[in-house]
Amino acid sequence: MNDMRILERQVENNEIKISARDVQVYYGATHAIKDVAIDIRDKMVTAFIGPSGCGKSTFLRTLNRMNDTIDIARVEGRIELDGQDIYDPKVDPVQLRARVGMVFQKPNPFPKSIYDNVAYGPRIHGLARNKAELDEIVESSLRRAALWNEAKDRLLQPGTGLSGGQQQRLCIARAIATRPEVLLMDEPCSALDPIATAQVEELIDDLRSQFSVVIVTHSMQQAARVSQRTAFFHLGNLVEYGETGQIFTNPRDPRTESYISGRIG
Numbered sequence: 001m002n003d004m005r006i007l008e009r010q011v012e013n014n015e016i017k018i019s020a021r022d023v024q025v026y027y028g029a030t031h032a033i034k035d036v037a038i039d040i041r042d043k044m045v046t047a048f049i050g051p052s053g054c055g056k057s058t059f060l061r062t063l064n065r066m067n068d069t070i071d072i073a074r075v076e077g078r079i080e081l082d083g084q085d086i087y088d089p090k091v092d093p094v095q096l097r098a099r100v101g102m103v104f105q106k107p108n109p110f111p112k113s114i115y116d117n118v119a120y121g122p123r124i125h126g127l128a129r130n131k132a133e134l135d136e137i138v139e140s141s142l143r144r145a146a147l148w149n150e151a152k153d154r155l156l157q158p159g160t161g162l163s164g165g166q167q168q169r170l171c172i173a174r175a176i177a178t179r180p181e182v183l184l185m186d187e188p189c190s191a192l193d194p195i196a197t198a199q200v201e202e203l204i205d206d207l208r209s210q211f212s213v214v215i216v217t218h219s220m221q222q223a224a225r226v227s228q229r230t231a232f233f234h235l236g237n238l239v240e241y242g243e244t245g246q247i248f249t250n251p252r253d254p255r256t257e258s259y260i261s262g263r264i265g
């Protein structure tokens with residue numbers, strides 16, 4: 001009987017990658033995130049949607065402690081990655097961000113070669129024992145980011161010389177090169193044209209076979225296309241969270257209904 005209970009609990013734990021409880025974020029006196037609780041599942045894409053200023057990016061940044069880099073930001077509550085408190089003083093934020101990678105709205109390659117952009121993380125985290133292993137990580141990351149064919153003959157040229165869509169795929173390659181368990185994406189397609197957007201969306205769908213992806217998007221069509229779970233934020237509150245199809249076709253909260261039907265936002 002006891003053994004059965006342990007087994008059940010393990011199955012449940014395996015499914016939940018990040019668990020947040022009672023999360024508050026303040027910028028000085030501004031209370032930007034209010035009492036948010038959410039369980040983010042492994043190997044799924046979770047979309048954060050909601051009107052501008054509702055706190056989507058702020059909450060996303062709590063998941064790998066990027067708010068630590070903002071002086072006036074203060075985070076309270078508990079966020080666990082695989083059951084471990086990521087705000088525990090013993091946790092090194094740099095190591096955490098290798099496990100929970102991030103891609104930003106505006107492509108931000110380092111002023112380095114394409115190769116060095118991707119090799120940067122594996123080098124600082126000691127993921128390759130020699131040049132051949134590093135080459136292999138660079139190639140496989142660029143392949144997974146659907147950039148290899150366009151980049152393979154110019155690996156030593158600057159990453160900043162790529163087109164906007166290619167730069168964003170380079171940033172995705174850089175983020176996945178450290179073999180993260182979770183990838184956070186803050187409006188990753190907002191600077192991209194429709195073709196590059198479609199490529200990145202296809203990539204997101206492919207990445208979830210290996211890890212969890214959490215994406216902030218202004219586009220409800222994008223949330224519907226790429227995610228399995230959707231969280232709707234409004235004025236710093238997590239109003240509704242559920243299966244993406246249910247959120248878009250049968251929202252339970254009138255605020256979600258108003259947003260998806262275009263009445264607020």
Ligand SMILES: Nc1ncnc2c1ncn2[C@@H]1O[C@H](COP(=O)(O)OP(=O)(O)OP(=O)(O)O)[C@@H](O)[C@H]1O
Binds near residue numbers: 056070072
């Ligand atoms: N660095 C900061 N300093 C002070 N206030 C901030 C900072 N970043 C965000 N805020 C405030 O926190 C609230 C939530 O902002 P946030 O950027 O998280 O919302 P969002 O839903 O991602 O918005 P958008 O969709 O426009 O990007 C807003 O009131 C915003 O003004």
